[in-house]
Amino acid sequence: MGSIVSPEYVDDPFVVLTVIALIVLGGLGFSVINELYEYRKIRRLSLHTKVVLSTTFILIVGASILIFLFEYGNDKTLGPLSPTGKVLGALFQSVTPRTAGSNTLSIADLTHATLFLTILLMFIGGGSGSTAGGIKVSTFSVLIATVLTQLRGREDVVLFKRRIAVKTILKHLQLP
Numbered sequence: 001m002g003s004i005v006s007p008e009y010v011d012d013p014f015v016v017l018t019v020i021a022l023i024v025l026g027g028l029g030f031s032v033i034n035e036l037y038e039y040r041k042i043r044r045l046s047l048h049t050k051v052v053l054s055t056t057f058i059l060i061v062g063a064s065i066l067i068f069l070f071e072y073g074n075d076k077t078l079g080p081l082s083p084t085g086k087v088l089g090a091l092f093q094s095v096t097p098r099t100a101g102s103n104t105l106s107i108a109d110l111t112h113a114t115l116f117l118t119i120l121l122m123f124i125g126g127g128s129g130s131t132a133g134g135i136k137v138s139t140f141s142v143l144i145a146t147v148l149t150q151l152r153g154r155e156d157v158v159l160f161k162r163r164i165a166v167k168t169i170l171k172h173l174q175l176p
Contacts, residue, residue, distance in 0.1 A: 010092070010104035011085030019102070020095050024060070027099035027126030028052060048138060050160045052127040055137040063094035063121060067114050076109035097121040099132035142169060 009015040025033065035042070035049045045053075068090035071078040078086045089105050096102045097118045110118070125134015145157045146169055157164040 010089045011082055013084065013088060016088045016092050016104065020092060023095050023100045023102075024056065026131040028056065029127030029129035031129050032127055047160055047162050048128070051138050051141045055141045056127070059098065059121065059124065059137070060091070060094050063117060064091045066117055067093050070111050070113045070117070071105070074109065074111055077105045077111075077114075093118070094121070098124060098134060098137075099126045099130065 028036075029052060032049045032052050035045060039045065064087075068078070068086060071090065071093075072086065073079055078089050081089055092102075092104045093110075093114070098121045101122075107115075107118075123134055124140045125136055126132025128136050128138055141159070142157065142164065145159055145164075146166065149155075149157045149166070156166060157169065
């Protein structure tokens with residue numbers, strides 16, 4: 001199965017960054033893109049948009065760093081690339097599993113740690129109403145926030161100074 005970006009473009013910033021921008025935009029969701037488009041008029045972002053944007057950013061940056069570290073010495077992936085190629089390769093591989101499924105590095109040659117991270121990213125997916133699959137970044141964020149809230153012994157989840165009652169979360173997850 002071919003990809004939209006072939007391995008010879010792994011260190012081409014114009015191609016890689018253009019495709020990354022398109023993938024990220026496609027993974028945000030129509031409501032988030034519309035809200036960003038209308039931002040000059042409304043001057044306010046909804047909780048959903050804040051959660052999607054922040055989680056997307058954290059996933060991209062965090063996964064890029066991990067992939068860079070996991071693959072840095074791998075002679076079949078990032079190893080032989082220039083410093084710019086290494087960064088672009090790691091960045092591209094952190095963005096694509098959540099929505100596009102393309103690659104600039106050989107998937108067969110990735111380390112087990114990177115493959116596991118790729119599976120987690122595919123499980124999470126993109127924003128609600130986006131072209132991505134997965135459980136959605138907003139669901140993932142609320143689940144992580146709920147676990148952290150419970151570990152801290154608190155009652156309600158708070159994201160961006162907005163309270164979400166645990167009962168509401170459990171109701172939407174259809175748990176007792």
